[in-house]
Amino acid sequence: GAVVSQHPSRVICKSGTSVKIECRSLDFQATTMFWYRQFPKQSLMLMATSNEGSKATYEQGVEKDKFLINHASLTLSTLTVTSAHPEDSSFYICSARGDLAGTGSRQETQYFGPGTRLLVL
Amino acid sequence: AQTVTQSQPEMSVQEAETVTLSCTYDTSESDYYLFWYKQPPSRQMILVIRQEAYKQQNATENRFSVNFQKAAKSFSLKISDSQLGDAAMYFCAYLVGFGNEKLTFGTGTRLTIIP
Numbered sequence: 001g002a003v004v005s006q007h008p009s010r011v012i013c014k015s016g017t018s019v020k021i022e023c024r025s026l027d028f029q030a031t032t033m034f035w036y037r038q039f040p041k042q043s044l045m046l047m048a049t050s051n052e053g054s055k056a057t058y059e060q061g062v063e064k065d066k067f068l069i070n071h072a073s074l075t076l077s078t079l080t081v082t083s084a085h086p087e088d089s090s091f092y093i094c095s096a097r098g099d100l101a102g103t104g105s106r107q108e109t110q111y112f113g114p115g116t117r118l119l120v121l
Numbered sequence: 122a123q124t125v126t127q128s129q130p131e132m133s134v135q136e137a138e139t140v141t142l143s144c145t146y147d148t149s150e151s152d153y154y155l156f157w158y159k160q161p162p163s164r165q166m167i168l169v170i171r172q173e174a175y176k177q178q179n180a181t182e183n184r185f186s187v188n189f190q191k192a193a194k195s196f197s198l199k200i201s202d203s204q205l206g207d208a209a210m211y212f213c214a215y216l217v218g219f220g221n222e223k224l225t226f227g228t229g230t231r232l233t234i235i236p
Contacts, residue, residue: 032222034223034224038164042228043212043226043227043228043229044166044212044224044226046223046224049222049223091164093164093166095166095224097222108154108216109154109156109168109171110224111168112158112165112166112167114163114164114165115164115165115166
């Protein structure tokens with residue numbers, strides 16, 4: 001259990017275009033999803049937290065108009081990088097947390113997707 | 122603010138031997154969670170082990186165990202019978218469960234397994 005998928009795994013795009021990354025919880029309902037960015041040889045940097053049906057909460061310094069997050073269902077969150085530029089090239093990882101056993105109790109553990117490598121030319 | 126410190130940027134261990142990765146954290150909370158995540162070259166973050174702060178008993182998962190010292194704010198990971206597949210970046214993480222849902226990560230320890 002607790003599988004999180006991410007699509008695409010790798011994307012190359014031209015500067016100025018928009019890219020959408022999907023994050024899905026496959027076998028549980030994710031009440032909360034998180035989006036991280038990871039630079040080479042560094043730890044994960046939280047970008048935003050999203051709860052199903054409500055607006056995402058962005059970390060300080062993260063442009064909400066550039067990184068659009070939608071959490072329309074309990075199993076899907078999307079991150080759209082708008083007007084991407086080379087400095088947006090990075091590894092983006094999502095994680096999900098929810099009720100794994102279907103008991104209605106919140107789990108504290110975050111389960112991570114496999115990540116998306118974005119290269120903006 | 123909560124901080125998580127991993128003082129060993131790199132560690133290496135002979136295959137089949139035991140290695141301990143250190144982690145300390147700073148918090149004023151009494152109820153929280155601690156995690157060790159592993160990130161192999163594939164970059165998939167994998168949960169290794171989790172510990173609830175209110176539990177005195179150290180968590181174990183097969184070859185992985187922790188030494189949780191709440192008063193000292195220390196949370197080390199012991200890997201027994203190290204295997205080649207254990208080679209990865211290991212991140213210690215802290216979470217306050219209610220009201221603050223963010224994971225705070227340490228800077229990571231790169232573990233190399235020597236055949």
